[in-house]
Amino acid sequence: MESTIPDPHTELPTPPPAADRAGRIEAHGIDHIPDAERHGRPRDLFAVWAAPNVSYLNLVVGGTLVLIGLDLWQSLAVIAAGNLLWAGVGLLAVSGPAAGAPSEVIMRAMFGVRGNRVNIAVTGWLVSVCYLALNWAAASLAAFGLAERAGITPGTPLKVLVIVLIAAATLAISVYGHATIVRLYGPFTLVLTAVFLLLTGYLLTGGHTDWHYRPADPLHGTALVAALAGGTALIASAPLSYSTSADFSRYLPRTAPPCAVAGWTALGAFVPSVLFTALGSLAATTLDMTDPQSALTAVLPGWLRPLFLLAIVLSAVANNAMTAYSSGLALQAVGLRIRRSRSVALDGALGVALTLYALLVSDFLDTVNNMLELMVALTGPVMAVYATDILWRRNRYRGPDLTDETPASPYWYFHGVNRAGAAALVLGTAAATLCLSTRLFTGWAAAALGGTDLSLPAGMLTAAATYWLLMPRHRTA
Numbered sequence: 001m002e003s004t005i006p007d008p009h010t011e012l013p014t015p016p017p018a019a020d021r022a023g024r025i026e027a028h029g030i031d032h033i034p035d036a037e038r039h040g041r042p043r044d045l046f047a048v049w050a051a052p053n054v055s056y057l058n059l060v061v062g063g064t065l066v067l068i069g070l071d072l073w074q075s076l077a078v079i080a081a082g083n084l085l086w087a088g089v090g091l092l093a094v095s096g097p098a099a100g101a102p103s104e105v106i107m108r109a110m111f112g113v114r115g116n117r118v119n120i121a122v123t124g125w126l127v128s129v130c131y132l133a134l135n136w137a138a139a140s141l142a143a144f145g146l147a148e149r150a151g152i153t154p155g156t157p158l159k160v161l162v163i164v165l166i167a168a169a170t171l172a173i174s175v176y177g178h179a180t181i182v183r184l185y186g187p188f189t190l191v192l193t194a195v196f197l198l199l200t201g202y203l204l205t206g207g208h209t210d211w212h213y214r215p216a217d218p219l220h221g222t223a224l225v226a227a228l229a230g231g232t233a234l235i236a237s238a239p240l241s242y243s244t245s246a247d248f249s250r251y252l253p254r255t256a257p258p259c260a261v262a263g264w265t266a267l268g269a270f271v272p273s274v275l276f277t278a279l280g281s282l283a284a285t286t287l288d289m290t291d292p293q294s295a296l297t298a299v300l301p302g303w304l305r306p307l308f309l310l311a312i313v314l315s316a317v318a319n320n321a322m323t324a325y326s327s328g329l330a331l332q333a334v335g336l337r338i339r340r341s342r343s344v345a346l347d348g349a350l351g352v353a354l355t356l357y358a359l360l361v362s363d364f365l366d367t368v369n370n371m372l373e374l375m376v377a378l379t380g381p382v383m384a385v386y387a388t389d390i391l392w393r394r395n396r397y398r399g400p401d402l403t404d405e406t407p408a409s410p411y412w413y414f415h416g417v418n419r420a421g422a423a424a425l426v427l428g429t430a431a432a433t434l435c436l437s438t439r440l441f442t443g444w445a446a447a448a449l450g451g452t453d454l455s456l457p458a459g460m461l462t463a464a465a466t467y468w469l470l471m472p473r474h475r476t477a
Contacts, residue, residue: 020251022184026177029340030332032399033100038253042260044182045093048248049268051185052319053238054192056138056312058273059296061238062280063289065231069223072213075281078228082235083273089245090266091387094258096249099397103246103386104326104333106397110389110467111425113405114416119425120333123382125347127241127375128327132170132320132351137358139166139316141293142309149306156360163355170317171348174324175341178251181321188318193272195311198304199296200279208299213285222450230437230453233376238273240379243386244326258395324348376455377436381428381463385421388464392471420470428463432456 020026020037028037065075095106104124108116143162147154154162173180203209219227249261280289287295293312297305328344336343401410413419437446437453446453 020177020179022179022182023176024179025175025341026179028178030102030105030329030403032403033250035100035254038097038100038251040182040252042249042252042256042264045249045261045264046268047186047189048182048322049089049265050272051188051192052315052322053269053272054189054196054276055135055272055315055319056142056292057135057316057319058238058277059280059283060138060289060292061234062277062282063284063287063292064234065281066213066215066284067289068231069215069217069219069227070231071215071218072211072281072285074224074228075231075284076278078231079235079274079277079281082232083239083270083277085236085239085383086266086270086273087262088383088387089239089242089269090262090264091390092243092383093245093249093265094261094395095386095390095397096246097252097254097256097258097261098395099246099402100250100254100399101246101397101402102250102326102329102333103244104329105402106246107243107382107386108402108409108411109393109397110385110418111421112413112416112418113409113411115413115418115422117334119382119421120330123378124244125327125330125334127379128244128323128330129347129350129354130375131241131323132327132347133354133358135316135320135323136163136166136170136351136355139313140355140359142312142316145293145297146306146309149309159359160356163352163359166313166317167348167352167355170320171324171344173317173321174328174344174348177325177340178248181248181325185318188314192311192315192318195307196276196279199300199308200275202300202304203279203283206299208286209282210285222452226437226450226452229456233453233456235277236456237375237379239269240383241375242269243379243383244329247326247329248322320351324351374436374438374440377429377432377459380432380456380459381425384428384460384463385424385467388424388467389421389471392468420467423470424463424467427466428459431462432459434458 020028020039062075062079065078066072070078092103095103099106104120107119110116111119140159140163143166144154144159147158147162152158173184245265249265252261280292283289283296287299289295297308300308324344324347327347328340331343331347332338332340406412411418432455434443434445435454435458436443437451442451443455
């Protein structure tokens with residue numbers, strides 16, 4: 001009988017093991033994923049990253065670019081430039097299959113076992129909890145709108161109940177974990193894309209887009225440069241917040257092509273981010289985007305309004321399920337010895353508290369802008385160090401070594417701290433802070449440049465250069 005030998009280069013789907021199966025609570029946390037339990041294909045990552053980025057928050061940010069004084073084509077250029085940072089998210093994702101570990105553990109190679117706990121607590125866990133609040137706030141506002149359309153005026157008790165229910169739906173997906181996220185996000189992507197494309201059609205064909213839009217008082221000189229730089233940093237804050245992309249690629253087989261892993265991750269996030277952030281800018285050419293939800297629902301036909309509001313809720317759930325999943329891993333990596341499901345629940349409780357603050361105490365749009373502007377000074381240097389380490393090591397990581405938290409670990413370095421990574425992060429953050437220009441804070445360098453915010457390139461380039469220069473001292477690792 002003639003035997004058939006499979007082509008090793010053929011990309012075949014592998015069934016998920018019992019430890020990671022849709023509909024079952026994921027067994028793994030920050031521990032190493034053995035080769036026998038690896039499964040999936042790189043292209044599965046496209047929907048995982050597309051669903052959370054078909055997002056109402058993108059519309060809000062796109063509208064903000066016009067509100068700060070940019071014309072339409074300047075806004076579109078900024079959107080394209082800022083979203084190029086998704087390539088960095090794709091690069092970071094290749095470390096997942098190599099190590100069989102989440103980003104929160106892989107970064108021990110950069111900062112040391114103890115040093116990484118501090119890094120993850122601030123740039124991983126804290127950032128994730130803040131983003132939970134931002135997205136839940138957007139979803140809750142949409143749900144309040146649905147209640148009003150049903151003739152119910154939402155008072156404070158009902159608002160609190162709505163926020164808790166949206167959070168519960170989000171956390172349920174996060175608790176079930178990786179395989180459930182992969183399974184659900186394909187249908188999520190199709191549903192959300194369909195609704196947002198309908199919205200796009202009404203905006204483009206209903207006379208709600210001014211392709212020649214220019215502000216009444218156009219920006220020039222230093223003011224224009226400052227707005228372009230600040231807008232780019234605002235757009236880039238979204239990809240910079242996802243230095244945890246290996247969390248969703250670590251189950252792939254070790255033989256998964258790195259280019260495919262990076263490409264599907266980056267493409268899945270880049271395409272919807274550009275399209276729907278641009279839609280926010282297009283809408284702002286004729287609509288008052290200081291209240292995006294009211295402005296957009298006002299121009300839609302009656303049958304589409306509830307679908308649009310439901311899509312806002314679903315997109316926030318999709319975005320936050322990934323964020324809550326990573327924040328749960330972050331708590332474990334910080335050193336909290338609890339199950340991943342319980343760490344997700346704890347982060348959810350904190351996220352709900354911040355959401356209540358954002359909606360009942362603070363102005364939502366101001367909260368979004370202030371949060372995203374300040375994040376760049378922290379998250380940019382982290383991504384730069386991570387990407388530099390992948391290139392420096394040529395993506396060679398050993399998962400079992402990374403999970404060793406004892407002084408015998410090759411990633412213990414000096415008393416548990418990799419001084420190269422710590423120095424790179426401190427200097428990168430300092431450089432970014434000096435160049436930061438926001439409504440809350442303006443650094444010395446930014447003030448000297450007339451308010452031009454160069455925190456993004458200053459922080460990332462300083463961190464990458466420092467790490468590259470100092471790491472050769474640690475070749476034994």
